[in-house]
Amino acid sequence: MKEYDRYQDIPQKYRWKLDDILENKTFDEWLAEYEKLVRARIEIKDSKYDSIESYLEDVKLDEQATIIAFKLHNYSSNWRNTNVTDTQANTAVQKFTTLYSQLKSELGSEENRFFVHIDKMKQWKDDPRLKDYKRDMEDLIDSYEHKLSDDVENYLIKTSIGNPNPHNVFAILTNSELDFGVITTSKNKKIKLTPVNRSKLLKSNDEAVRKGAYKNYISAFAKHKNTLAELLYQHFKKQQVEAKVRKYNSTVEFLTHSDRVSDEILQKLYEQVSNRKSVFKKFNKYHKIFYKQRFKSTMHDWDATRDLVNVKTEYSIEEAKDLVTKALEPFGDEYINQIKKALTQNWVDFMSAKGKRSGAYSIGSSYGIEKKYILMNFNGTLKSVSTLAHELGHSMHSYYSDTRQSLNLSQYPIFLAEIASVFNELMLFDYLLKNSHDDKLKFTILTDVINGFIGTVMRQVEWSNYEYNLFAAIEDDQPVNNWSAISKLYFENSKKYSLKSNPKYNEEKTIASVYVPHFYYSFYVYKYAIGQLSANYFFAQYKKHGSAALQSYINNFLSAGSSDYPINILNKVGIDLTSESFYADGFTYVAELIDEWIKLGKKIFKVN
DSSP states (O other): OOEESSGGGSOGGGSOOTHHHHTTSOHHHHHHHHHHHHHHHHHTTTGGGGOHHHHHHHHHHHHHHHHHHHHHHHHHHHHHHHOTTOHHHHHHHHHHHHHHHHHHHHHOOHHHHHHHTHHHHHHHTTOGGGGGGHHHHHHHHHHGGGOOOHHHHHHHHHHGGGSOOHHHHHHHIIIIIOOOOEEEOTTSOEEEOOTTTHHHHTTOSOHHHHHHHHHHHHHHHHTTHHHHHHHHHHHHHHHHHHHHHTTOSOHHHHHHGGGTOOHHHHHHHHHHHHHTGGGGHHHHHHHHHHHHHHHSSOOOGGGTTSOSSOOOOOOOHHHHHHHHHHHHGGGOHHHHHHHHHHHHTTOEEOOEETTOOOSOEEOSSOTTOSSOOEEOOOOSSHHHHHHHHHHHHHHHHHHHHHHHSOGGGTSOOGGGTTHHHHHHHHHHHHHHHHHOOOHHHHHHHHHHHHHHHIIIIIHHHHHHHHHHHHHHHHHTTOOOOSHHHHHHHHHHHHGGGOSSSSOOOOTTGGGHHHHOGGGGSOSOTHHHHHHHHHHHHHHHHHHHHTHHHHHHHIIIIITTTTSSOHHHHHHHTTOOTTOHHHHHHHHHHHHHHHHHHHHHHHHHHTOO
């Protein structure tokens, strides 16, 4: 698929129309309107607490300013992402971010003012005029018991700019300074290994390349294992200290409190996923059998992602649009009409160009913006078709939340963000499996879905359990401030998720304990697993109950926004994260896919 030298050369029908965001005004006109509204808020920032009417006046001003901020942010940042070196686009981004920061500084801490008037706010929260803000107010009231003194809070705010950012340190080390070495091919050609080309090299038909990519990558991190272990420990320790001084029962409670995720839910997740791992024994067994039959050699660790079949299928953008539209038709008229609008009215920026941001996304903060824009770098592969379905899932989640909820309740939390997108992928794969007569294509699709489940559920839960245990060890003052202790803690946890009956400690394989980027943020990877399992649940309901299940999904999940805590939203659509049946259904679905994959593999590779 062609990459254009200049963004402007991409056909207009495959570019988004960002000017629609501005609604016939200029960027600077919106900027002036935004400043006017925020300055009006600054004038009443203290007096608004004099009466509930004054407070409501500020709420309305804030809503108007927020919608304009969404426009300014999405227009400027998405314009820049089509060409990150564009001077005008970068100037627009800078103008908005500078004004935003300046006004935020002048407005000061709303939270602190709220706490000064907390007794009054406890009464006002029940006023029906503030019903859309009641939960936010209750959350602030609840957080008051974890608040430190004003002097300490102000000190933390003012000194936060000087705090080291562990993820930035990790990213600089791994993306810029780590030397992954050179791989020598079987024909004595030299290839420089990087994090970018690693996945491609692991699929090479040259074993020397695959083995080199696997070994060199691990070795590069192993050389810095002590530094990384110290960085990780300090990151976890800092969070543990803050949780303790803010009087939370544990660090994990501190990090999950905003979503109201209980320890019971986490323990059930760890227990159920660990207990059901045996589903993948057949998959691993036949993966090795098919590999040996296909390549006449034994499979090693560095062979795990090598393609067993070659499917030379390339899709045009128009073919991708048609496939996705047909796959999503069961969602009904309103849903599919919005999909058609997205694909024909320039919601999607399809093509690659020099200077354009890589990857794909659907915009956030979209309330008040009709088009839920999508950036892609479409390359004609099945993965690109799947990515289009995935991003449209995000956009449709935004569409329903924005049109069914008020501004303050419209933005669905990260906890729920991947469910709609993964569900759309499952609908696409289901359509392709039912309508394809190519066994190799079906085998490839099933391989991707099964490996996706392993990566999103099994691996993320194992990693989350490790993070949980590391926090617990630090809270218990265990000496885990070194590589040896951290790697052994990682290994002990991994045994719960291993398919081997008696796994042995292997330092090389425990390097993951310090090289996973997620670990250098805050505790959240368990959300990916819950998202995948929830998408599987919705898909299973659709297969059982048809359109009625899809309408319930649209009305009670996609339309819910942030109208309740994420756990409660899931409960309302029948998902109980403490129920064994929820996990059983998800793993039963994958077991069925594995059986179909084995059946196809036996046919393709002529295995009895």
